[in-house]
Amino acid sequence: MQKLEGAPWEIDPYLKTGGYEAWRKCLKELTPNDIVGEIKKAGLRGRGGAGFPTGTKWDKVLNHRVQERYFVCNAGEHEPGTFKDRHLLKHIPHQLIEGCLIASRTVNAKASYIYVNHEYAEEEANLRKAITQARERGLLGKNILGTGVDLDLEVYSGHGSYVAGEETAMLESMQGRPAMPRQKPPFYPTDFGLYGKPTLVNNVETLCNIPQILKNGAAWFTQVGTEKCPGTMLFSLSGSVNRPGVYEMPMGVTIRDLIETCGGGVPNGRKIKAVFPGGPAFSMVTADQLDLPMDFDSLKKAGTGLGSAGTIVIDDATCMVAATLKYSNFFKGESCGQCPPCRMGTINLATLMDKIERGEGSRKDLDSLLQLCGFVKGTGYCTLITGAAVLVQSSLRLFQHEFEEHIRLQRCPFQPARTGAGANA
Numbered sequence: 115m116q117k118l119e120g121a122p123w124e125i126d127p128y129l130k131t132g133g134y135e136a137w138r139k140c141l142k143e144l145t146p147n148d149i150v151g152e153i154k155k156a157g158l159r160g161r162g163g164a165g166f167p168t169g170t171k172w173d174k175v176l177n178h179r180v181q182e183r184y185f186v187c188n189a190g191e192h193e194p195g196t197f198k199d200r201h202l203l204k205h206i207p208h209q210l211i212e213g214c215l216i217a218s219r220t221v222n223a224k225a226s227y228i229y230v231n232h233e234y235a236e237e238e239a240n241l242r243k244a245i246t247q248a249r250e251r252g253l254l255g256k257n258i259l260g261t262g263v264d265l266d267l268e269v270y271s272g273h274g275s276y277v278a279g280e281e282t283a284m285l286e287s288m289q290g291r292p293a294m295p296r297q298k299p300p301f302y303p304t305d306f307g308l309y310g311k312p313t314l315v316n317n318v319e320t321l322c323n324i325p326q327i328l329k330n331g332a333a334w335f336t337q338v339g340t341e342k343c344p345g346t347m348l349f350s351l352s353g354s355v356n357r358p359g360v361y362e363m364p365m366g367v368t369i370r371d372l373i374e375t376c377g378g379g380v381p382n383g384r385k386i387k388a389v390f391p392g393g394p395a396f397s398m399v400t401a402d403q404l405d406l407p408m409d410f411d412s413l414k415k416a417g418t419g420l421g422s423a424g425t426i427v428i429d430d431a432t433c434m435v436a437a438t439l440k441y442s443n444f445f446k447g448e449s450c451g452q453c454p455p456c457r458m459g460t461i462n463l464a465t466l467m468d469k470i471e472r473g474e475g476s477r478k479d480l481d482s483l484l485q486l487c488g489f490v491k492g493t494g495y496c497t498l499i500t501g502a503a504v505l506v507q508s509s510l511r512l513f514q515h516e517f518e519e520h521i522r523l524q525r526c527p528f529q530p531a532r533t534g535a536g537a538n539a
């Protein structure tokens with residue numbers, strides 16, 4: 115992602131670096147099948163969390179028998195420790211707009227939206243100003259660049275809830291219904307999305323990669339990263355690091371490299387106790403696993419996940435029970451309440467964690483925690499409850515001694531109980 119001169123919404127600095135060239139090519143030279151072919155060749159995988167192959171998803175909507183289709187860019191970002199889409203919206207809105215125009219045109223969407231987390235007021239304002247400038251230059255709107263193509267983008271000010279970022283919940287909320295996920299199958303957006311029609315949903319970062327791939331070619335894109343996860347990833351690095359921030363690194367960068375080279379290591383001579391490589395909904399890893407490569411497949415093989423690459427570092431002065439409780443409380447607050455195992459499970463997990471942290475827990479509570487995790491995992495319409503259970507399971511597996519110490523002392527052994535909260539974590 116390149117840094118541009120001037121205000122981020124100004125179109126000229128972006129045009130100077132070859133901005134909207136890919137869009138022009140899509141309007142005048144490339145067919146939708148050419149575009150999908152190039153994205154498949156690049157091997158781009160979705161950056162919103164699941165790592166689904168982008169070309170395959172576009173192909174599905176493009177070749178759907180139903181002709182009325184929609185496109186939605188997902189800028190709902192709300193997970194603790196993830197703030198990379200915010201960075202893209204704020205600093206390079208034109209690259210996102212170009213990616214959205216290409217996506218929308220490729221699948222021949224009837225209407226196209228950018229769903230923005232309503233807490234991102236400044237980012238949304240930048241995006242709106244950038245869209246206005248692109249419209250003034252004839253790059254979107256009616257009869258784009260004299261080609262006869264009409265296409266516009268509408269910014270949709272979304273909800274501030276985590277679940278509303280789940281694609282089916284997002285589409286529900288855009289239709290005026292509660293932001294609750296739908297059961298999949300059958301309600302995959304590619305088949306049954308907005309207004310019950312095929313809908314292409316992609317993450318902000320996924321879409322920002324599109325103009326670069328079409329401008330520079332798939333071979334350029336695959337020069338970095340791993341064979342099965344090509345390209346770069348934007349890592350939101352936070353917690354106990356000297357330089358928290360958003361870092362673009364090749365897929366497959368090691369956790370150590372990210373923390374040390376980008377983040378400048380851990381402050382005050384402290385040591386790493388644990389890392390969430392892909393946010394609190396995936397298992398933690400410990401200090402002896404820092405040489406793990408960070409890409410979808412390697413982290414999955416290691417029993418964790420990349421998610422949307424919200425990497426949170428926890429140092430050795432942190433109470434792991436308190437840190438886990440903080441995220442258990444987050445999941446409890448964010449459960450939409452639709453699926454009973456999630457509604458009750460997130461409350462019970464947080465209640466038991468709180469009891470242990472306060473020094474009122476017993477060994478029986480540890481057994482209950484493990485039993486509950488096993489019971490609720492995989493039971494929701496979305497993965498929120500699974501994430502909440504995986505968090506507690508991994509904390510208990512890796513730091514059982516800390517849980518036992520709370521029970522033995524009947525208080526938190528860390529005074530004060532540090533949760534490892536850093537910027538955005």
Ligand SMILES: Cc1cc2nc3c(=O)[nH]c(=O)nc-3n(C[C@H](O)[C@H](O)[C@H](O)COP(=O)(O)O)c2cc1C
Pocket residue numbers: 159160161162163164165166168188189190191192193276277278279280281282315316317318320321496497498
């Ligand atoms: C609870 C939950 C929250 C999610 N929040 C987001 C989000 O804020 N932004 C996002 O792009 N994807 C989010 N996702 C993933 C989306 O459902 C979807 O997979 C993604 O937007 C698809 O885009 P991609 O293929 O480009 O990754 C979330 C998923 C779950 C289960």
